[in-house]
């Protein structure tokens with residue numbers, strides 16, 4: 001492309017201010033994005049979504065924290081929406097997403113679940129057969145087999161070892177996969193063990209998708225023969241040629257049975273060629289240039305357009321000097337605690353290189369009464385999930401981690417990253433510091449440098465990154481950090497009130513579509529002669545519920561047994577304790593205490609919301625208070641829900657709680673269609 005063309009394309013890209021302009025054709029999907037507050041696309045979304053929708057293989061690069069997950073998720077979902085008429089014919093998975101760590105896999109799983117949920121709330125008939133499943137090491141294999149068999153998972157999200165194991169034992173069938181996503185692709189391709197598995201997946205995909213033409217798609221081919229004939233005029237020489245041969249030749253001709261999407265913030269040069277070879281004809285989507293051009297300081301400086309630094313992260317270095325008899329370890333701990341005392345951060349992550357060191361830092365900080373937690377790959381999966389939960393709920397202020405959390409993890413409240421140990425490469429450095437400064441927010445990073453590490457730093461870090469010495473005075477930084485926290489809190493409030501407005505819009509928009517939903521419990525009237533045993537399922541945490549994994553069953557999915565004495569009150573709204581920063585470990589107590597309090601807090605906050613929001617809240621409050629005085633008359637010692645008022649209340653609450661109440665067992669309950677009674 002010549003310079004003038006380049007310039008024009010850049011101008012066009014800069015003019016894109018909404019997702020509508022990105023070849024995303026489905027209005028409901030655009031509304032779902034809006035509902036989740038994704039209104040303006042980021043450079044990687046502007047560049048890679050339209051490319052991806054043309055079925056090209058993509059190797060995409062964008063700086064840390066700039067929206068790569070939404071970019072590939074949008075391509076996947078738009079493709080599924082376009083194919084929705086035929087999805088239900090196939091019980092095999094259609095999309096495979098591979099990630100390097102379990103924590104990242106869980107995050108991407110939850111993100112796509114959220115997108116699907118928002119889409120489903122707007123139009124339940126759009127992708128009713130599309131669900132996603134998570135397949136990671138450390139959890140029972142038999143659960144994965146069962147989920148693949150019974151749940152007909154369409155979007156597979158997993159870590160490489162588990163995915164390969166499932167392919168090898170034929171539990172995971174790849175014959176219908178049409179998109180393979182490699183997130184943190186340089187890690188997956190660059191590490192020797194991973195690469196071996198990746199090539200195995202590519203080979204299996206090629207074999208199985210071609211075999212599939214003769215088996216699973218036969219029905220599909222026959223159905224679409226006429227259409228195929230029109231499209232493939234040049235291929236069909238003989239009217240009697242079988243549909244199988246037509247498609248076989250068509251696929252071979254295109255040589256692209258599966259679309260590959262690779263995303264990362266970093267690609268070492270030697271790796272790019274290796275990837276291009278494996279992914280055959282691919283395009284390189286480079287968002288770095290566009291990201292840097294939107295920053296006036298670096299405008300028109302060709303070499304600086306490959307700069308991976310984020311403007312919103314201030315990077316400091318501090319030298320660890322030998323002082324008297326004090327050991328280097330002690331020196332480093334002193335520097336660390338000094339930084340932690342002086343910088344008024346909200347949440348910090350400290351990266352270290354070996355596990356024993358991590359445990360030592362943990363003990364030192366714990367002894368100084370810091371709210372601290374540590375994580376590494378040798379912990380049990382139960383502990384890893386527990387730690388991630390603590391971090392995400394902002395229940396711990398300092399996280400000590402190996403490079404396990406250096407990539408992809410998206411926690412907006414982290415505002416300080418400390419490289420306690422120097423990372424092994426500049427790529428790892430970029431990923432580590434990218435745990436702060438997410439989506440353009442302010443963040444700080446500090447690297448501790450020992451004398452014997454100076455050469456490495458000079459050659460690998462200083463040359464590429466904008467390191468400056470740690471200042472004596474942190475007051476300016478602290479003001480910025482406070483401002484960031486205030487902005488984050490304000491964003492949360494704003495989003496909450498916008499959510500209420502959108503929910504109301506959505507209710508009126510989709511009331512007709514919702515009428516089409518059949519056999520949901522709401523459509524039935526229940527006559528209670530004895531009782532129902534109910535189970536509470538947190539919709540956002542459905543994955544955990546499906547597993548027999550003990551820790552999560554205890555913490556997230558304990559069945560609720562409403563006994564005869566149950567008083568309906570605000571304590572039902574325990575789901576809202578996301579905002580709770582209390583460090584209390586006793587979840588049961590905390591839920592109940594907080595949620596009662598929560599209603600009062602909300603009542604106070606309501607006065608600031610719009611009328612529409614206020615009405616909605618009123619509606620919710622009334623629902624609680626309407627029934628608050630209600631005490632079930634049934635004194636059944638078994639604690640079954642046996643009262644229709646309680647039951648109705650539970651169903652009404654689903655919407656607010658973001659939970660589903662599944663009926664485990666009926667006891668002599670008659671069911672009849674509600675509309676007959678009405």
Ligand SMILES: Nc1ncnc2c1ncn2[C@@H]1O[C@H](COP(=O)(O)OP(=O)(O)OP(=O)(O)O)[C@@H](O)[C@H]1O
Pocket residue numbers: 037038039040041042045062063064065066067068069070264265407408409410412434438439
């Ligand atoms: N268009 C958008 N509007 C608002 N927020 C967005 C948008 N796109 C992404 N985000 C938010 O930006 C944050 C970072 O996104 P994401 O985790 O996808 O970054 P990433 O590029 O994959 O980062 P990393 O390189 O660290 O993996 C997330 O909190 C995400 O919800």
